[in-house]
Amino acid sequence: MRVLAAMSGGVDSAVAAARAVDAGHDVVGVHLALSRAGGTLRAGSRGCCTIEDAMDARRAADKLGMPFYVWDFSERFRDDVIDDFVSEYRAGRTPNPCMRCNEKIKFAALLERAIELGFDAVCTGHYATLVDTPEGRELHRASDNAKDQSYVLGVLTAEQLAHTYFPLGSTPSKALVRAEAEERGLTVAQKPDSHDICFIPDGDTRGWLADKVGAEKGEILDRSGAVIGTHEGAHAFTVGQRRGLQLGVPAPDGKPRFVLEVRPVNNTVVVGPKEALACAEIAGERFTWAGRAPSSVAFSCDVQIRAHADPVPASAVIEDGVLTVRPDTPFDGVAPGQTAVLYDGTRVIGQFTIDRTVSAVPVEA
Amino acid sequence: MQVYLDHAATAPLRAEAREAWLAAQEVLGNPSSIHGAGQAARRLLEDARDELAQVLHCQPIEIVFTSGGTEAANLGLKGLWWARAAGTQAVVLPDGEHHATLDVVGWLASSDGAEVRAVPLDGLGRIDVELFAAVLPGAALATAIVANNEIGTLQDAAALASAASRAGVPLHLDAVSALGSVPIDFAGWRGPGSGGGGLAALSVSAHKVGGPVGVGAAVVSRHATLTPLVHGGGQQRGLRAGTQDVAGAAAFAAAATAAEAERESEGRRVAELRDRLVDGIRRSVPEARLLGDPTNRLPGNAHVLFPDAAGETLLFLLDMAGIAVSTGSACQAGVAEPSHVVLALGLGERAARSVLRFTLGRTSTAADVDAVLARLPEAYGRAVASGARSGHAS
Numbered sequence: 218m219r220v221l222a223a224m225s226g227g228v229d230s231a232v233a234a235a236r237a238v239d240a241g242h243d244v245v246g247v248h249l250a251l252s253r254a255g256g257t258l259r260a261g262s263r264g265c266c267t268i269e270d271a272m273d274a275r276r277a278a279d280k281l282g283m284p285f286y287v288w289d290f291s292e293r294f295r296d297d298v299i300d301d302f303v304s305e306y307r308a309g310r311t312p313n314p315c316m317r318c319n320e321k322i323k324f325a326a327l328l329e330r331a332i333e334l335g336f337d338a339v340c341t342g343h344y345a346t347l348v349d350t351p352e353g354r355e356l357h358r359a360s361d362n363a364k365d366q367s368y369v370l371g372v373l374t375a376e377q378l379a380h381t382y383f384p385l386g387s388t389p390s391k392a393l394v395r396a397e398a399e400e401r402g403l404t405v406a407q408k409p410d411s412h413d414i415c416f417i418p419d420g421d422t423r424g425w426l427a428d429k430v431g432a433e434k435g436e437i438l439d440r441s442g443a444v445i446g447t448h449e450g451a452h453a454f455t456v457g458q459r460r461g462l463q464l465g466v467p468a469p470d471g472k473p474r475f476v477l478e479v480r481p482v483n484n485t486v487v488v489g490p491k492e493a494l495a496c497a498e499i500a501g502e503r504f505t506w507a508g509r510a511p512s513s514v515a516f517s518c519d520v521q522i523r524a525h526a527d528p529v530p531a532s533a534v535i536e537d538g539v540l541t542v543r544p545d546t547p548f549d550g551v552a553p554g555q556t557a558v559l560y561d562g563t564r565v566i567g568q569f570t571i572d573r574t575v576s577a578v579p580v581e582a
Numbered sequence: 583m584q585v586y587l588d589h590a591a592t593a594p595l596r597a598e599a600r601e602a603w604l605a606a607q608e609v610l611g612n613p614s615s616i617h618g619a620g621q622a623a624r625r626l627l628e629d630a631r632d633e634l635a636q637v638l639h640c641q642p643i644e645i646v647f648t649s650g651g652t653e654a655a656n657l658g659l660k661g662l663w664w665a666r667a668a669g670t671q672a673v674v675l676p677d678g679e680h681h682a683t684l685d686v687v688g689w690l691a692s693s694d695g696a697e698v699r700a701v702p703l704d705g706l707g708r709i710d711v712e713l714f715a716a717v718l719p720g721a722a723l724a725t726a727i728v729a730n731n732e733i734g735t736l737q738d739a740a741a742l743a744s745a746a747s748r749a750g751v752p753l754h755l756d757a758v759s760a761l762g763s764v765p766i767d768f769a770g771w772r773g774p775g776s777g778g779g780g781l782a783a784l785s786v787s788a789h790k791v792g793g794p795v796g797v798g799a800a801v802v803s804r805h806a807t808l809t810p811l812v813h814g815g816g817q818q819r820g821l822r823a824g825t826q827d828v829a830g831a832a833a834f835a836a837a838a839t840a841a842e843a844e845r846e847s848e849g850r851r852v853a854e855l856r857d858r859l860v861d862g863i864r865r866s867v868p869e870a871r872l873l874g875d876p877t878n879r880l881p882g883n884a885h886v887l888f889p890d891a892a893g894e895t896l897l898f899l900l901d902m903a904g905i906a907v908s909t910g911s912a913c914q915a916g917v918a919e920p921s922h923v924v925l926a927l928g929l930g931e932r933a934a935r936s937v938l939r940f941t942l943g944r945t946s947t948a949a950d951v952d953a954v955l956a957r958l959p960e961a962y963g964r965a966v967a968s969g970a971r972s973g974h975a976s
Contacts, residue, residue: 245902286898333968334899 218337220244220382223323224277224285226270228398228405229342229385231277235401236384237340238281244340246278246285249327251294251318252416273405280403288330290322297321299416303429309481310554311455313369313524314414320372328380338382345370346386347378348564354378356507356565361390368524371558371568375508426452435484437464440477440493440580451484457494457550464488475550477576495547495577499557504540504569511535511566518559518566520544522551528560540569547577585905585950589882589943590731590759595837596792596944602630602836603794606829613826614817627828630835637761637838638786638801640768646800646818647831651758651787652682653811654800657822658754658783659686659725661808663696666722667778674717674724674751676701676709677926678732682785683725683756684922696722703926706875707735711745718749723782725753728760732910732923732939733874734883736764743771747780752806755784758798762791762841763849763880768801782806786838788830792944793837797830844944852942853881855951859940860884862955867962873927873937882942887929891965893937899961900938905954908939 220242222234237244248271271287278285298317305312328339344359345367356378359365373381388394398406413420432450439445446464448454453461458476468474468490475494478487499522514535519528520542531544542557551574559566586594606626611619613627628642635642648654663673673696675687690696699717701709707730718724724746728739739755746753757766772781783806787798802808802821814823841848863870863886871887888896893909900907910921920934940954 284901289894330968334895334964335902 218242219335220338220340221327221331221336222246222278222283222340223327224248224274225342225411226273226277226405226408227342227411228395228403228408229344229391231274231281231342231403231405232394232398232401233340233342233384234277234283235281235397235403237382238283240384244281244283245336246274246281246283247327248274248285248287249294249322250287250289250291251298251322252291273408277403277405280401288327290326293326294318294322294416297326302414303426305554306426306452307430307481308554309451309479311552312554313556314416315524316369316372316556319369324370324373324377324381328377332380338380340382340384342385343370343383344385344388344391345383346563347381347383353508357386358560358563358565359385360387364391366524367560367563367565368521368556368558371507371556371565372505373507374505378508423453433484435486437462437486437488439474440487440489445488448486451479451481451486454479454486456552462488479552493576493578494550496544496549496551496574497547497577498541498543498575499548499551499571499573500539500541500575501557501569501572502539503572504535504567506567507565516566518542518561521558521560522548522555522571531559533559583904583949583953585953587940587942587946587950587954588906588908589946590790590880590939590941591908592789592795593792593943594945595794596840598840599788599793599833599837603829603833606832609828613828614815623828627826627831630828630831633835634799634831634838637835637842638766638768638784638799639770640784640801641804643819644768644801644804646802646822647826647834648798648800648822649796650798651756651785651790652798654783654785654787654798655680655682655725655754655756655758656686657800657808657811658785658802659683659723660690660811661802661821662723662752662754662782662806663690663694664809665807670720670722671695672697672699672717672721674699674701674714674721676714676726677703678707678730678923679725679727680731680756680758682758683727683754687725703735705927707733707873707923707927708875708878709737709742711738711741714742715745715749718745718751721749721751723752723754725756727756728766729757729764729880730874730923731759732921733885733927734759734880735875736760736878736880739764740767740771743781744773747773747776750777750779752779752782755781757784758787758790759880761786761838762845763882765845768803772803776803777805778807783808788834788837791837791841793834794830797827797834799834841944848944849881852944852946855946855948856882856884856940856942858948859942859951859954860886862951863958866955866959873924873929880941882946884940884942885937886940887924887933887937888962888965889933889936890969891962892935892969894935895965895968896938896961899964900954900957903957903961905957907954908941909937910939 220237222244224230224246275285298314302312302314331339343366344364346357348355358367417425430452435448436444437446454476474488477489517532520531521528529544531542533542553571555571558568609623611623613624631642631645673687675698691698701714726742729736782803784801789795810821812823817823869889873885873887920931924934
């Protein structure tokens, strides 16, 4: 098939592209220019903050003997990922920009463009497995559980999965991918993994947000509503956070306090004991299915609420357009805006954005 | 079959240039050395300077070899700026110039207080000489492109130079795209008695006419005063220090001479092919529009607006089909910006992202044109469909 390999400049996408070539596909490499930030203000400098990544991707494509292009998605990225990130924070939620990028850019804007231009599939270096069954294509966890990225791919729909290709999914470990890159003579073999949010190059998310969202002094409340301190901007807090709370008054029981809730509307932060972070229920209206929809409105599943969290057995029910999930044992600190991905064993059922959480510990009277 | 219709980006190396380069590499010696070996190298270098001076209609001493057109333009503009007359601060800059001049003037403005006096282009990309002349008085210097590298429109270089001469303002001409297609007449354009004003510097590049990349020249009038960019051993009138590239100069001179010898005949042949290409495009894509001056333009240049397609998408699809074209100036990141030249024609940003530049040259054939015409309709159809879904350039 005709494959468009999305090449970030990292080792995973380079090896994925190499395997696509080996599999006999007709492969074209594309690097996405996503950022207009960088060292220069000149209009012609678009994508220049990633100039080294673009160069690494190009050199990998050269090595693999494939054509290579840079496609500019910086406007879409700004609108759909960066602006979304800021407005979610402004609304007191904790978004995952990488998921948004998969949902709106890599497997939407890029995939659509690839199909329009005559390609059959987009190939990426994600660690996840696709399984074709009589009921359609399924998305499963990667065989290397430590690297498994099925969580961030949970937003993919049946149509998107049909045009997706993950050559690394069945690799037992990342070390093998690096070794393979070395063997193939790819210069990115030992390039460090990227961890931070790509559009915040210095990694200072709080500072970056303060700049975008604006920081205003506000009150810190306990669960009863009593003011126990002040803060320099609610955006700097996320549910479950313990550090950075400068509270003059110690808790009555002397135990550490954690952020339980961020209320952007009145710029307040609610804190309380660790136990109060326990979450008995999450719900949301924005859900999608990775392939076929569940056959009944109530089903049991495993639910994962963070990229690196363990899945928790749970029961799910869909009622009046709202998907509600109750874990068998409470979650530990959930923030609205996070994505919950539902699994049936290794298979991704679907995902939703958490709009509402219910604490397992009622507020004391 | 691979079809190369991007001769304006770089042209295939001419056999004469390759031979001259290889022959000169056999000669050991630094042309600035006093001994016989140095003299042998110097002879080749000065032969090349003489030869190029004939093509450009200037005096050999006025030729300063550089690393290319961009360096020549930098020397011309910054050199004139730093040596400008006391009390002058303005730079006359028409719209739609090449980045090699546009960005130099932009830098002088942001870092050294230059005041930019813009001159608009008309709908065909022409500089109105009267508007140009009107903003000259009191300026430190002026610049203009002889033939636009994107849309191919030719300017009246003689008239621009004589306006600068009358105003007593030194003028830099960017003749990089013009060389080989337009007769370059440095002495004639400068005219007698221009003094410090009028045509002062002119930039050319070897690889646009079949010479090697990495060689160019600034023609610097013997009457002009310029501050050098590169200081060192004082070579080339002290305007461009550094050991001189004998082989590069020899290859440039050979390429320029060969291009000049066949300029008229090749111009006719290539223009005919170009017209055939444009007619064919119009037949298969009736909404396509030739931009730039329809008659007074570079013979190999077909700059076409495809209103419903993104130029970037068309470029990609044609490349997949083995046809190399351009959306305008090549750019480092590989990402296409809307063309500032198309914007200068008064067309919007959508149009500025919907153009393709086909440039034919010495090795272009009727088969190349036929190949484009055979593959364009499908690529265009796909690009339009793609643009419709993704809201192209909206």
